[in-house]
Amino acid sequence: MGRIALKIDVDTLRGTREGVPNLARILDRARARATFLFSLGPDHTGWALRRVFRPGFLKKVSRTSVVEHYGVKTLMYGVLLPGPDIGRRAAAQMRAIRDAGFECGIHTWDHVLWHDNVRERDREWTIEQMTNSYRRYAEVFGAPPATHGAAGWQMNEHAFQQIDTWGMRYASDGRGHGPYRPCVDGEPLRHVQMPTTLPTFDEVLGIDGVDETSIAAKMLSLTAANDRDHVFTLHAELEGQKLAPAFEQLLEGWRAQGHQLVAMADYYAALDLSQVPSADIAWGEVPGRSGELIVQSL
Template structure:
């Protein structure tokens, strides 16, 4: 039995409305539970027009197939918040969030304003981080009338003050980095209690960005597996709308290879938090990614990258 934590990031409203129902149907068919991370505040998809000058961004759009994007997202998806009213993602669709919970999945927070967090990193002011957690939490409480202590940072970009707040709020686990195994975040001499569950596997859109063929992705994922810990992140707009077939092919292949899928809570309850290594956090650019992201320091030398180079 090979454990895989399945994380579903919900960045935009159209991904929540169109992608989540499909992903939930697939997971129900295979008897899988996952942890969903919705943005709780405004849909900031229109801010992506500013990224066209960023190295690698136009290539990413082209590999996603612009015509397929128009068909799947709608012709005005980049204009939301510019010519069209700005809508909220998670809290703007409470009925879908409630369906996620009622289906037995886990729900965490993926920020209030995804674009602001991602764009300000690594210079995130402590006051901003505190306000971001508060505002996302407030939106969650409007829907569920209770607190949420699970956080997954936008673009996998974190800071020490975030762990300070998570410890203060009583969080048991979180996911803000790329890495290879669960750990206790360490900054200087201080070790934080909240367990970090890092993303250990590549994202599908990253593989395609590097030039890997869709039909080769199941084998790539198989090579990236480890026996005791794996985390796979998918996105509603990509696996739930643009690349449904590729997503399901990888999912089926992993199950055939003996993988069992877990929510974060299920994995935490099964493994606990004892005897975890204290690891420092650094930053890295992953193959197919744009810009640096936070990572477990050991991931700089011990990662899945070598499994990709042989296939390019």
């Protein structure tokens, strides 16, 4: 029986306050476990408006209707309104998720800043950003985070090393086909990367005529064989809001296919660690998403 780890990226204040509790209800109804990864610092989503001038972005906007999903106010954060501090403003919603029995971890400190810069930045910048998120997580939860999943699947070698320094046993920072120990300077790190193996909703919507009513069927066609494990990344801002009905259909379909819906911790606990290979970290593209991100080399 295949396991599907549900990894929930939470990018914005609105997603934390509205999408996260919605998802918790949906997951409870489906008796699914999951891991919520929070953005703990300023919400600078509005900076993303600058991406309008980059190739590929307009295509994505019209396909997924960014304004409809994120809301006009969220898109103004960092442009006309100061970016609100998510970890301070939504700490109660975050703790409620932990108290409901879901695994929690770090997505990022400042999503837009990390996403647009980390690839080129040095060790000092990287560790400062990560330390901000770690400290805030400990403040909110009174305990250290179990895991990390990078914003936009953007990382650098210092960030991968920091996962080891924190003593995390597993993280999910890139895309790929199965668990591996990432190599830095030719040496495998101690932690296991469990990459996202399935496409995200926003990568599939609008391609080959897939819309909100057919996306669950499209995703289910990718997991029908049920002969391997998967990691699926969803977003509080999408599946927790406008795309919630499609996500509920998908959960039902996965159950019918016989999949176990688990948190990252469950997925890790079921691994045979002696069989986890090492692999180099690489940059590559995935269909339906603009720009390069962390991928698993073969």
